Amino acid sequence: MGWTSQDALIDDVSNNGQFQYDVRFKTISTAQVAAFWTNLGVFNGSEPASTYAGTSLTFVPTDDTWADGAWQHGGDVSTMTKHFLYAGANIVAAAGAPWVLMAVDQVGYVPITGTDVTGTSGRTITMTPIAATSAKVDRYPNGVGLRAFFSTEVAPTAGGPNLTSFTYTNVAGTTGKACPVTVGMAATPVIGAVPHSGGAATRYAPFLPLAAGDTGIKDLEAFTLSGGTAYTGTGQLVLHLVKPLFSIPLPASGIHQVAEFINALPNMARILDGACLQWILMNTGATTANAPLMAESAHAWG
Amino acid sequence: MGFRTVAQWARSEEEGRSWQSFFRKVPPSAATIAGQWFDYSTAAGVPVPNYYASSPLVAQRLEAANGIFVPAQNTDRWLKKATVMSAAAGVTSTTNQNQPLMLLDYLLYVPFIDLDAAGEEQVFDTTVGLDRYTDGVGVQMMVVTQAPTAGGGSYQIKYIDDTDTERTTAVVYCPAAQPSGTLCSAVANAAGISPFVPLNAGVKGVKSLVSMTVSVANGGLAAIVLVKPLQMSYAREECRRPTSSPTESYGEAAEIERIRQYAGSVKVESGAFLGWIGKGVAGSLASAPLVGWLETFWE
Numbered sequence: 001m002g003w004t005s006q007d008a009l010i011d012d013v014s015n016n017g018q019f020q021y022d023v024r025f026k027t028i029s030t031a032q033v034a035a036f037w038t039n040l041g042v043f044n045g046s047e048p049a050s051t052y053a054g055t056s057l058t059f060v061p062t063d064d065t066w067a068d069g070a071w072q073h074g075g076d077v078s079t080m081t082k083h084f085l086y087a088g089a090n091i092v093a094a095a096g097a098p099w100v101l102m103a104v105d106q107v108g109y110v111p112i113t114g115t116d117v118t119g120t121s122g123r124t125i126t127m128t129p130i131a132a133t134s135a136k137v138d139r140y141p142n143g144v145g146l147r148a149f150f151s152t153e154v155a156p157t158a159g160g161p162n163l164t165s166f167t168y169t170n171v172a173g174t175t176g177k178a179c180p181v182t183v184g185m186a187a188t189p190v191i192g193a194v195p196h197s198g199g200a201a202t203r204y205a206p207f208l209p210l211a212a213g214d215t216g217i218k219d220l221e222a223f224t225l226s227g228g229t230a231y232t233g234t235g236q237l238v239l240h241l242v243k244p245l246f247s248i249p250l251p252a253s254g255i256h257q258v259a260e261f262i263n264a265l266p267n268m269a270r271i272l273d274g275a276c277l278q279w280i281l282m283n284t285g286a287t288t289a290n291a292p293l294m295a296e297s298a299h300a301w302g
Numbered sequence: 303m304g305f306r307t308v309a310q311w312a313r314s315e316e317e318g319r320s321w322q323s324f325f326r327k328v329p330p331s332a333a334t335i336a337g338q339w340f341d342y343s344t345a346a347g348v349p350v351p352n353y354y355a356s357s358p359l360v361a362q363r364l365e366a367a368n369g370i371f372v373p374a375q376n377t378d379r380w381l382k383k384a385t386v387m388s389a390a391a392g393v394t395s396t397t398n399q400n401q402p403l404m405l406l407d408y409l410l411y412v413p414f415i416d417l418d419a420a421g422e423e424q425v426f427d428t429t430v431g432l433d434r435y436t437d438g439v440g441v442q443m444m445v446v447t448q449a450p451t452a453g454g455g456s457y458q459i460k461y462i463d464d465t466d467t468e469r470t471t472a473v474v475y476c477p478a479a480q481p482s483g484t485l486c487s488a489v490a491n492a493a494g495i496s497p498f499v500p501l502n503a504g505v506k507g508v509k510s511l512v513s514m515t516v517s518v519a520n521g522g523l524a525a526i527v528l529v530k531p532l533q534m535s536y537a538r539e540e541c542r543r544p545t546s547s548p549t550e551s552y553g554e555a556a557e558i559e560r561i562r563q564y565a566g567s568v569k570v571e572s573g574a575f576l577g578w579i580g581k582g583v584a585g586s587l588a589s590a591p592l593v594g595w596l597e598t599f600w601e
Contacts, residue, residue: 035326035348098387098541098553098593145318181367201350204371213376215318251387251541251553264559284326284389284593
């Protein structure tokens with residue numbers, strides 16, 4: 001399904017009620033660091049702050065019924081398809097601009113706690129590989145288009161190791177595929193921060209690079225935080241598995257920037273049944289504590 | 303090969319064959335002069351600064367991973383979209399507005415040329431040559447300062463053109479005193495600043511470098527960099543919000559989308575080192591971060 005003409009889209013939006021407008025909020029309650037990306041899921045707003053609960057190193061699937069709070073985008077519409085028509089956002093903060101706001105569909109996450117944060121040996125992740133069934137966790141068949149990134153739920157005390165190994169199964173089912181570069185992690189990433197972002201060498205963000213030719217991640221297999229300085233303290237990291245949907249540039253505090261998806265190419269990012277919509281943010285400067293984010297969007301299905 | 307249809311283009315997103323590469327480059331605090339081009343690859347930030355640091359007068363390539371990172375692929379990669387924002391150096395700074403920008407593939411460089419060595423032909427070791435755009439067509443030369451200059455100098459460059467003919471440029475003038483990271487070429491003394499060294503009549507590009515002879519001492523050090531321009535952009539308004547009246551917000555994001563706004567696309571060659579140069583039309587670009595992202599896809 002989908003639309004074959006703008007007339008069909010207009011008819012569904014204006015006559016058939018297949019349209020939803022949303023306004024979402026987040027308060028970035030902890031000051032962020034210049035050049036870092038931030039997972040806004042850790043902050044309160046329209047959806048409550050997530051604690052990313054679960055057993056360390058065990059994958060937790062997420063969809064629009066996620067108890068921590070997911071954006072309610074109108075439920076399942078299959079065999080129709082649901083698409084973003086436009087989205088806009090602004091942030092008001094004394095510092096931090098310009099920003100880039102990215103919407104992602106989080107398929108799941110892996111909590112990482114205790115010695116799995118501080119340890120320097122390989123850590124194996126328990127996860128049922130993404131398949132191609134009608135289950136919500138398989139909404140991107142075999143993981144096509146999925147990307148991974150770490151974020152900080154509780155800041156480690158100190159450290160700054162390297163991610164010397166990150167392995168996954170690709171969409172074709174080939175196991176043991178590896179991130180082709182060594183990735184540096186920040187010493188004390190603040191809550192929300194993507195620890196492999198920032199302005200230092202060997203930082204890659206927001207997503208971990210995949211091996212040449214790979215189009216997604218079917219299974220998160222293992223990672224090793226070694227070299228550099230091992231993390232200390234009682235930090236908690238989260239490894240997210242997401243599909244990037246769209247990005248909005250936010251030039252300055254208080255400027256509401258709207259991205260239009262009908263005429264732009266590639267257009268109208270799809271919201272799959274079960275999509276768990278989340279936000280991540282790139283901070284050019286150090287975003288001030290308690291900065292409010294307001295985002296609006298409209299989507300339709302047909 | 304290349305993509306043939308809009309559907310093929312659009313499907314790249316759903317099929318996971320696309321990547322967003324973010325950058326945030328912060329020029330140093332030394333003021334650049336109005337009308338002057340600045341090489342953002344030399345600035346701090348993401349990706350890490352490129353200092354053109356290798357053996358003097360020996361040609362060297364840059365590593366793709368140190369430029370704006372676009373993952374290596376086994377098939378051709380194409381530019382889909384570029385978004386740039388230029389943040390002001392301070393809440394009342396406006397000199398980074400109306401800034402033309404150019405996305406380049408940095409191919410090869412010869413570092414640490416002495417801009418004070420008047421009358422001496424500084425001959426280069428060009429054992430290492432181009433590994434992309436090897437016919438030289440479309441390849442341009444830019445002279446990037448590696449140390450502050452005094453200004454007022456001039457030079458000529460010998461190079462091999464796209465027909466394998468050795469050429470010598472007309473006299474190229476240096477702008478007034480410049481900090482590191484700025485482009486040091488003008489078509490008239492201290493004026494008419496050009497990002498690239500003008501080539502001889504009929505020449506389509508540069509295949510390799512031979513030497514530089516400084517006619518009038520300019521002070522400072524420089525690298526000659528061979529680049530392939532890929533795309534222009536234009537940051538019209540600086541991003542800032544004053545803290546005293548008028549507390550209005552200023553700023554915009556310049557978005558260039560291939561196909562819809564520009565015919566066709568630009569191929570990102572294997573091993574490409576991507577970076578931006580920008581022109582401070584309204585004044586200094588010092589401490590004004592350039593922020594944004596490139597969207598690429600592969601076949």
